[in-house]
Structure formats: structure tokens, C-alpha cells
Amino acid sequence: MPSRRPWTLCLDPKPFLYPVIMAGGSGTRFWPLSRHLFPKQLLRIGGNETLIQQTMRRVSGCAKPARVLISTNAAQAELIKGQLADWKDDIQDNFVLEPEGRNTAPAIALAALEVLRRDPNGLMLVVPADHVVTGQREFEAAVGLASRLAMEGYLVTFGVKPIRPETGYGYIKPDSKALLGKKGTLRGYRISKFVEKPNAAKAAQYLKAGGYYWNSGMFVWRAATILDEIRLHQPGLGKAMDHMNDMKTAGATRQAIDEAYRRVPSVSIDNGVMEQSSKSAVVPVSFKWSDVGSWGSLDEVAAKNKAGNVVTGRVIDVESTDSIVYADRRVVATIGLNDMVVVDTPDATLVCPKSRAQDVKKVVEILKQQQAPEHLEHLTVQRPWGSYTVLEEGPGFKVKRVTVSPGGRLSLQLHHKRSEHWVVIAGTARVTRGEEVFDLRVGQSTAIPVETQHRLENPGTETLHIIEVQNGPYLGEDDIVRFKDEYGRATKS
Amino acid sequence: MPSRRPWTLCLDPKPFLYPVIMAGGSGTRFWPLSRHLFPKQLLRIGGNETLIQQTMRRVSGCAKPARVLISTNAAQAELIKGQLADWKDDIQDNFVLEPEGRNTAPAIALAALEVLRRDPNGLMLVVPADHVVTGQREFEAAVGLASRLAMEGYLVTFGVKPIRPETGYGYIKPDSKALLGKKGTLRGYRISKFVEKPNAAKAAQYLKAGGYYWNSGMFVWRAATILDEIRLHQPGLGKAMDHMNDMKTAGATRQAIDEAYRRVPSVSIDNGVMEQSSKSAVVPVSFKWSDVGSWGSLDEVAAKNKAGNVVTGRVIDVESTDSIVYADRRVVATIGLNDMVVVDTPDATLVCPKSRAQDVKKVVEILKQQQAPEHLEHLTVQRPWGSYTVLEEGPGFKVKRVTVSPGGRLSLQLHHKRSEHWVVIAGTARVTRGEEVFDLRVGQSTAIPVETQHRLENPGTETLHIIEVQNGPYLGEDDIVRFKDEYGRATKS
Numbered sequence: 001m002p003s004r005r006p007w008t009l010c011l012d013p014k015p016f017l018y019p020v021i022m023a024g025g026s027g028t029r030f031w032p033l034s035r036h037l038f039p040k041q042l043l044r045i046g047g048n049e050t051l052i053q054q055t056m057r058r059v060s061g062c063a064k065p066a067r068v069l070i071s072t073n074a075a076q077a078e079l080i081k082g083q084l085a086d087w088k089d090d091i092q093d094n095f096v097l098e099p100e101g102r103n104t105a106p107a108i109a110l111a112a113l114e115v116l117r118r119d120p121n122g123l124m125l126v127v128p129a130d131h132v133v134t135g136q137r138e139f140e141a142a143v144g145l146a147s148r149l150a151m152e153g154y155l156v157t158f159g160v161k162p163i164r165p166e167t168g169y170g171y172i173k174p175d176s177k178a179l180l181g182k183k184g185t186l187r188g189y190r191i192s193k194f195v196e197k198p199n200a201a202k203a204a205q206y207l208k209a210g211g212y213y214w215n216s217g218m219f220v221w222r223a224a225t226i227l228d229e230i231r232l233h234q235p236g237l238g239k240a241m242d243h244m245n246d247m248k249t250a251g252a253t254r255q256a257i258d259e260a261y262r263r264v265p266s267v268s269i270d271n272g273v274m275e276q277s278s279k280s281a282v283v284p285v286s287f288k289w290s291d292v293g294s295w296g297s298l299d300e301v302a303a304k305n306k307a308g309n310v311v312t313g314r315v316i317d318v319e320s321t322d323s324i325v326y327a328d329r330r331v332v333a334t335i336g337l338n339d340m341v342v343v344d345t346p347d348a349t350l351v352c353p354k355s356r357a358q359d360v361k362k363v364v365e366i367l368k369q370q371q372a373p374e375h376l377e378h379l380t381v382q383r384p385w386g387s388y389t390v391l392e393e394g395p396g397f398k399v400k401r402v403t404v405s406p407g408g409r410l411s412l413q414l415h416h417k418r419s420e421h422w423v424v425i426a427g428t429a430r431v432t433r434g435e436e437v438f439d440l441r442v443g444q445s446t447a448i449p450v451e452t453q454h455r456l457e458n459p460g461t462e463t464l465h466i467i468e469v470q471n472g473p474y475l476g477e478d479d480i481v482r483f484k485d486e487y488g489r490a491t492k493s
Numbered sequence: 494m495p496s497r498r499p500w501t502l503c504l505d506p507k508p509f510l511y512p513v514i515m516a517g518g519s520g521t522r523f524w525p526l527s528r529h530l531f532p533k534q535l536l537r538i539g540g541n542e543t544l545i546q547q548t549m550r551r552v553s554g555c556a557k558p559a560r561v562l563i564s565t566n567a568a569q570a571e572l573i574k575g576q577l578a579d580w581k582d583d584i585q586d587n588f589v590l591e592p593e594g595r596n597t598a599p600a601i602a603l604a605a606l607e608v609l610r611r612d613p614n615g616l617m618l619v620v621p622a623d624h625v626v627t628g629q630r631e632f633e634a635a636v637g638l639a640s641r642l643a644m645e646g647y648l649v650t651f652g653v654k655p656i657r658p659e660t661g662y663g664y665i666k667p668d669s670k671a672l673l674g675k676k677g678t679l680r681g682y683r684i685s686k687f688v689e690k691p692n693a694a695k696a697a698q699y700l701k702a703g704g705y706y707w708n709s710g711m712f713v714w715r716a717a718t719i720l721d722e723i724r725l726h727q728p729g730l731g732k733a734m735d736h737m738n739d740m741k742t743a744g745a746t747r748q749a750i751d752e753a754y755r756r757v758p759s760v761s762i763d764n765g766v767m768e769q770s771s772k773s774a775v776v777p778v779s780f781k782w783s784d785v786g787s788w789g790s791l792d793e794v795a796a797k798n799k800a801g802n803v804v805t806g807r808v809i810d811v812e813s814t815d816s817i818v819y820a821d822r823r824v825v826a827t828i829g830l831n832d833m834v835v836v837d838t839p840d841a842t843l844v845c846p847k848s849r850a851q852d853v854k855k856v857v858e859i860l861k862q863q864q865a866p867e868h869l870e871h872l873t874v875q876r877p878w879g880s881y882t883v884l885e886e887g888p889g890f891k892v893k894r895v896t897v898s899p900g901g902r903l904s905l906q907l908h909h910k911r912s913e914h915w916v917v918i919a920g921t922a923r924v925t926r927g928e929e930v931f932d933l934r935v936g937q938s939t940a941i942p943v944e945t946q947h948r949l950e951n952p953g954t955e956t957l958h959i960i961e962v963q964n965g966p967y968l969g970e971d972d973i974v975r976f977k978d979e980y981g982r983a984t985k986s
Binding site: 031032316318319327330331332333334335336337340342344346347348349350351352353355356357359360362363366367372374389391392394395396397399401419421423425426442443445447465467469471472 | 524525809811812820823824825826827828829830833835837839840841842843844845846848849850852853855856859860865867882884885887888889890892894912914916918919935936938940958960962964965
């Protein structure tokens with residue numbers, strides 16, 4: 001007896017699913033813990049893993065890790081690879097790099113083209129790298145239903161039941177008369193309307209009325225469908241993306257393709273496609289979700305002590321309540337705070353009421369205008385071979401602690417303006433200095449004169465730590481000539 | 494025609510006056526800016542000079558600097574000498590060192606014995622090192638009248654007119670019928686009663702009623718009078734002090750005298766003598782005074798911006814009001830604070846409402862219980878030859894920036910457990926290493942192996958800065974054997 005259902009409904013969608021982790025955002029809303037070059041997804045929030053690690057683990061429940069694509073940019077790719085080291089072999093060829101941030105639609109189109117290349121029937125599960133989801137089983141069930149609807153040609157988003165009159169999210173009203181499918185207690189509907197971030201009165205009304213859901217920014221669709229819908233509703237973007245794809249097929253240089261991407265219009269997938277499309281659908285979900293959009297939102301995801309405080313690090317508190325206190329290496333003393341946020345990092349400290357946490361962006365804006373480094377990166381800077389931390393700098397000198405991972409190797413380099421002194425404090429250093437190559441152990445040291453080719457590597461199995469003292473009239477990171485580099489950064493070959 | 498007034502009133506008291514700066518307090522009320530070993534008097538509050546510098550300048554208007562005695566302890570004497578370098582030659586023999594803190598009465602007795610040694614008719618102007626006084630002329634006038642009364646045998650304190658219902662001070666009610674003397678608009682009276690720190694209702698009542706004055710903790714009296722009154726009202730203390738004085742006259746060792754001092758009872762001059770004595774008097778004063786007893790009291794003495802904030806250092810503020818924000822080397826961002834205190838130092842950060850600033854002592858107590866270094870001293874530690882700052886420490890290593898003043902010379906020393914690497918980043922270093930003596934200039938370095946005698950000195954005219962990297966299984970400051978020392982600290986001669 002032949003089924004009267006369309007073929008797609010008979011098919012298990014799971015083998016077609018490609019999770020796409022959107023990890024290109026620059027994060028300043030968690031400043032000073034996040035920085036332009038160290039965004040929120042790399043932070044340990046609401047768990048022992050960082051948000052991107054949690055995300056990777058979450059989507060690995062929906063598809064094999066080897067099918068997970070990471071949409072990001074070159075600046076962040078190395079950091080992300082470091083954080084996703086557990087899945088290193090699975091994902092090494094799965095990075096879809098945006099040459100430049102152009103909002104969500106172009107990044108999604110780029111990922112869709114990659115999925116299509118791998119499977120013409122491929123489905124995409126698009127998830128931001130920096131959200132928190134609690135309820136793995138509920139998440140996978142929702143993805144299951146959404147995938148079925150996606151195979152039928154819908155653009156499916158997940159609707160989260162509001163728990164407060166939030167004015168920071170978009171809202172979605174399902175069309176309760178247009179049921180598209182169900183599975184257990186889950187339902188999928190066409191969308192009656194999208195509501196942009198409402199004012200406080202509207203938000204309160206939606207919360208009271210019910211039937212409105214937060215737009216979680218997670219989606220499931222066929223790669224072919226989303227590209228078609230982009231072409232339909234954003235023809236400029238569609239053409240540009242197709243042109244880029246043709247260039248790639250025709251073997252254009254990386255540089256030419258990047259150049260083309262930079263001319264692509266900046267469009268959000270929500271405004272630009274979902275809200276326009278007749279194929280938009282929503283699955284109201286039961287898992288707990290937070291976009292952890294500000295320090296205040298930590299309340300939703302972090303563990304609290306009896307007094308309602310979220311406390312990290314060496315904090316001495318006297319009678320504070322409902323506050324968020326983050327200490328890094330220093331001791332932070334708080335007395336009688338209520339509903340406050342205190343975040344202490346090696347180079348910057350933030351203090352504000354939770355209700356003002358959104359205004360962190362104003363602080364970051366001021367720092368940017370001042371060209372202050374504190375908006376851009378941390379004192380500890382991650383590198384493909386390890387990391388370095390500036391311990392102190394002053395006129396004519398800079399002191400760094402440098403760590404090199406086992407097997408890590410800095411480029412063969414020289415500096416025109418500075419000499420360097422290295423003292424090994426843990427592990428073994430292999431030093432190239434001019435024509436010499438020698439090993440240094442703990443307590444041994446060497447000096448690298450100006451204009452001398454040198455290289456530092458870790459031949460051992462434990463992390464190498466050295467203290468580097470730089471001397472010279474100019475100590476910028478750009479005074480470097482790279483001769484050989486394991487990580488493709490050589491200035492000269 | 495012979496005068497009918499006592500001879501003392503005809504005499505100018507000024508040549509008899511010895512200011513005594515009480516600088517022995519350990520200051521934790523301004524934690525984390527003050528530390529047990531770096532008390533409030535060493536902080537720059539309410540001016541460009543530190544409190545003890547301001548105090549020295551103030552009393553220098555009342556007597557020659559060479560007559561100013563400094564009552565303190567050995568731990569603080571070097572720091573104070575550093576801060577009072579402008580008066581170095583005047584005060585070098587004027588330090589009266591308490592072997593141990595025993596409250597104000599024994600310290601004052603010790604100073605009184607020293608004044609008596611210099612002049613049997615000597616008057617003492619006793620002032621805490623860490624108060625702020627605004628109105629130099631008014632101060633000197635009040636000291637003038639108080640000195641005249643002191644010559645007549647009174648124990649004179651200064652009464653400050655209350656400007657708020659303060660519960661943290663003692664109050665004094667003058668006996669308006671017992672006028673002892675006047676000068677211009679100033680009056681001196683016998684004291685009708687002392688009132689210990691009142692509750693809020695009492696304090697409000699005193700403020701409203703008028704006729705009550707804050708006890709400022711500054712006094713003028715004859716050295717002979719205060720010693721007599723101590724003997725009368727605190728006979729135990731009196732005997733102990735006289736015994737110590739006899740020991741000193743008889744040539745007892747420093748150690749024996751110190752030992753005797755440790756057995757002296759701990760008594761405050763207010764409770765123990767002033768409140769008991771029939772000779773107590775008060776001069777209500779017109780100068781502005783603050784004991785800057787907590788972060789909140791900065792309001793009374795520091796300059797405020799338009800929003801009512803007292804701001805120091807690199808602070809990025811968005812719409813805060815009436816707050817105190819202190820940044821050191823890091824950027825501190827504050828948003829929407831009101832009536833708050835934020836103090837950021839290299840190793841500790843404090844955040845509290847102004848109204849809770851008194852509870853800083855609870856934080857310090859907790860740190861003390863935890864044996865945490867942050868209650869005791871700063872990352873930058875002052876030494877007779879300069880200072881050092883711990884930049885970072887970890888298992889098996891410590892990194893310091895060491896500064897040596899021109900002509901400064903560390904002890905000839907060795908360490909059993911650690912090697913040291915020195916890199917010069919400013920100035921010139923003269924290094925003794927084993928049998929060698931050599932100079933290092935900027936960018937040059939040397940290594941000092943374990944068990945090797947070494948010495949660092951600054952032969953130049955600019956401050957020497959080096960980065961020192963220590964390696965070894967134990968890096969405590971007590972792993973040091975001193976052979977020769979300019980500052981009397983040699984372990985072996």
C-alpha cells in the first residue's frame with residue numbers, strides 16, 4: 001500500500017543534517033571578559049566548557065562531528081581550533097571563513113554553498129556559537145521535527161517561551177491554524193507575524209497574552225531552500241554570492257574571492273529573509289535558552305549561592321545579594337552590594353548595576369575612540385603556538401610571559417629595534433640564535449641581540465614557559481620579520 | 494609696675510614647642526590602598542602631598558622642622574624618612590620608635606620623655622600623621638592659644654564644630670563658664686564633659702543643641718604635665734615608663750628596653766588621661782578638619798567633578814554620581830553608580846556603597862585570617878635602597894621589577910634555593926657576582942647562580958630599573974644571607 005505522504009516525511013532527515021556553528025561575532029557585550037578579538041563564545045559561561053565547546057557538544061548530538069561546519073573569520077579560526085581540540089580531526093576541513101563580517105545572511109549563504117557542495121539535499125542546523133541551551137534531549141527532539149519540516153521546504157526557527165518582558169529580542173507569533181507537523185508534544189506552525197524588538201509595554205503585553213515566542217536565532221532549512229529564498233528576497237546578495245561561487249569554481253584566487261565578498265551587502269537573515277519569506281515556520285520549544293546577551297543575563301544560566309550571587313574567583317564578600325562578581329587573579333572585595341556586576345580582569349575592571357549592563361557597549365565605544373587596547377584584546381594573547389602575556393611595559397622595555405605548547409614553534413624571525421632576553425621558568429626551550437641551535441632548561445637564559453635571526457620552540461612534552469624581557473626604542477608587535485613559519489605567516493619565504 | 498598675670502602668659506610659648514607627629518598607626522581603613530605595612534598617612538589624600546607630608550608642612554608653621562619629633566615604629570620609619578626627604582637633615586635624629594604598638598598613651602609618654610630630655614620646659618603639639626586640616630592660619634592661631642594654656646599647666650585639645658551627626662567620633666562639651674583664655678575670636682575653656690562615640694540619636698541631638706565639639710585627637714601640653722598626669726591616672730603605665738627611662742639612663746641594651754616596653758599596658762590618652770584629668774581644656778577651632786577615617790570621608794576633603802564624583806586615574810565613567818573611583822594602572826569602567834566606592838589596586842579591588850565603607854575592616858579581618866598577603870603589603874614594596882614590585886609569580890618562578898635609587902646599594906647576599914637573572918631596563922647596574930664586579934647598561938643582563946655571593950648597586954645619577962627573574966624550589970624573601978648591608982640588616986657581619 002503506497003504512502004500518501006510526501007517522500008520527505010518517510011525519510012530520516014538525520015543523515016542529511018549539517019550543523020553550522022555561527023562563530024564570527026565580535027563580542028564586546030561581556031567586556032572586559034570578552035574583547036573584540038576574544039568574543040563571548042570563547043568564554044566559560046554556564047558550565048565548565050566555553051560556549052563554543054558547549055555548542056559543539058550540543059550539535060554533535062544531532063549529527064556526526066565531522067559534519068559540523070564552523071562559520072567564522074581568519075582572526076578567530078585559530079582560537080576556535082584551540083578550543084575545539086577535542087574534535088580536531090573531525091573539523092579540520094570544516095571552517096567556512098568569512099573574509100569580513102557582513103552580518104548573518106552572507107555568512108549563512110557561504111555556509112549553504114559549502115553544504116550544497118557536499119550534499120545537494122543537505123539540511124543546515126544553524127546555531128550561534130555563544131548561546132546557552134539547557135535540555136539536550138528537548139533540543140534534539142526540536143531539531144528532529146524542524147528537520148522534517150525543513151525537508152518539506154520550510155525555513156524553520158525555534159521559538160522560546162518568554163519568561164519575562166524582554167525588550168532585547170524579536171518576537172514570533174505562530175499561526176495556530178497552520179499546523180505543519182508534530183512529534184510528541186512538539187508542534188510546528190507557519191508564522192503569523194514577526195515582531196521586532198518591542199518596547200516595554202508591548203513586551204509585557206506579549207508575555208501576558210501568551211502565544212508569542214522569542215526568536216532564538218537558531219534555524220533549520222535545506223541549503224538549497226535558503227539560497228533560493230536569499231536570491232528571491234535579497235537578489236543583490238544572491239547574485240553576489242552566486243558570482244563568488246562561480247569565481248571559486250573557475251579557480252579564482254583567494255584574494256579575488258575575498259575582494260568580491262567585501263562588496264557583498266550586509267544583511268541579517270532575520271530581517272532580510274525570514275521576515276519576508278512565505279516559507280518561514282516556527283517550532284515552539286521546551287528547552288531552556290539564553291543568548292547571554294549581557295552580564296545581567298548570567299542570572300539565567302549561572303549557579304548562584306544562597307545570597308543569590310554568581311561568584312567566580314577570589315572574592316571576599318560581606319553581605320552582598322543578587323550580584324555577579326568575577327575575579328581573575330586579584331582579590332575582589334565586595335561589601336553590601338545589591339544587583340550589581342563587578343568584573344575584574346588583568347587590565348580592566350567593570351562596575352555597574354545589572355540594569356545598566358547593556359551600557360557596557362558605551363564603555364567599549366569610548367575605549368575604541370581612545371584607541372585603547374583594552375577594547376581589542378586581553379593582556380594574554382592567544383597564538384597558534386601558545387600564548388603570551390604582557391606582565392609590564394614602560395619606556396624602552398616590555399616584560400612578557402610566553403608559553404609554547406609541546407611541539408609548538410614560533411617563526412624564524414628577527415627584530416630591527418629590540419633585543420630580547422629569555423629565561424626558562426618551566427619546560428625546555430630549543431633556541432635558534434643566528435647559526436646556533438641549543439636547548440635551555442629551567443633557570444637557564446639567553447640573550448637575542450637586535451637584527452639577529454632567532455626562533456623559539458618547545459621540543460618537549462610539557463608546556464614551555466619563558467620570561468621574555470624586551471629592550472629597545474620601539475617594541476610594537478609589528479617590528480618582526482618572519483623568515484619561516486609553521487602557520488603560514490612568513491613575511492619572506 | 495609688676496604684672497599680676499602668671500609669668501607663663503608673658504612668655505612667647507613658640508620657642509618651647511615641640512610638634513610630635515603620631516605616625517605609628519597601621520592603616521587598614523583605606524584598604525586596599527592602605528595596608529598593614531603601608532598605612533593611610535603615606536597616601537596622597539586631599540592634596541598633592543601625602544598626609545604625613547601635609548602634616549609635616551603644617552606643624553612646620555608652628556615650630557622649626559628640626560624640633561618636630563616623629564613617633565612611629567621601626568617597620569615604618571624608613572618609608573616615612575623617604576616621604577619626609579625634604580626635611581631629611583632636620584629630622585634625622587627625631588624619630589621616637591615604639592618597639593610595639595601599645596595605643597596612644599605609651600607612645601605619647603615616650604615622646605614626652607624625649608621632649609623633656611631636650612627641654613625641661615618643653616611643650617608638645619601632638620598631631621596624628623593622617624588627618625587633613627584646611628586653614629593653616631587658623632590652625633597656627635589655635636596652637637598659639639592652646640600653647641599659652643598649656644604653659645599654665647592645662648592639657649589642651651582642639652574641638653571641631655560638628656557638621657553632621659557623626660557617630661564615629663568622641664564629643665566634648667566645654668564648660669562655658671570656665672573661660673581660661675582668649676586670643677582674637679578664639680576661646681579656651683575647661684571641659685564640662687567628654688562623651689564617648691554616641692549613637693545616631695544622641696549625635697543628632699548634639700548637632701542640634703550646639704555647644705558640643707568633636708574631639709580631634711590633637712593636643713598641646715607641657716611634657717612634664719602629661720607625664721605627671723599619666724603617673725597620676727595610669728600609675729601602672731607611669732611606673733613602667735619611668736622604669737624604662739631609668740634603664741635607658743643606666744645604659745641598658747636596646748633589646749632590654751624594647752622588652753620592657755612590650756610589657757607596658759595598652760592605654761589610649763583620651764580614655765586613660767584626658768577624661769580623668771582635672772587639667773583638661775578645649776579650644777574650639779575654626780579650621781576645617783577631617784580624620785579621613787574611611788573611604789566615604791574622602792567626600793569632605795577631595796575635589797569633586799560636576800557629577801559629584803571623586804575620580805583618580807584612568808576611569809571611564811558613564812553617568813555615575815556622588816561616587817569615589819580610584820584607578821591605579823588598569824582602566825576602571827563605571828556605569829550608573831551612585832554613592833559608591835570603587836578602588837582598584839594592582840593586587841586587590843574594593844567595591845562597596847559609601848555607607849558601608851567602614852566595613853572594609855571586616856574584609857581586612859578575613860584576609861588576615863586567610864593569611865593573605867593583600868592585607869599586609871602592596872605588590873610594590875618599599876626598601877631603604879628603592880623598591881621592588883612582583884610582576885608575576887608561579888610554581889618555581891617569580892618576576893620582579895627592582896628599582897634602585899641613585900647611590901642605593903642592596904646588601905651583599907646569597908640565596909640557598911634560588912638563582913636570579915637580572916636584565917637592566919633603565920640606568921646602570923653595578924653587579925658583584927662572586928669575585929667579579931662589573932657594570933651592566935640598558936639591555937645587558939647577567940645570571941646569579943644559587944649559593945653565589947652577589948650585590949646590586951646603582952653607581953649612576955638616574956634610578957636603576959632591572960627585571961629580576963628568580964628560579965628555584967623556594968622563593969621566599971627569607972631565603973637570604975646578608976654579609977654586608979648599608980642599612981644595618983646584615984645577618985652575618
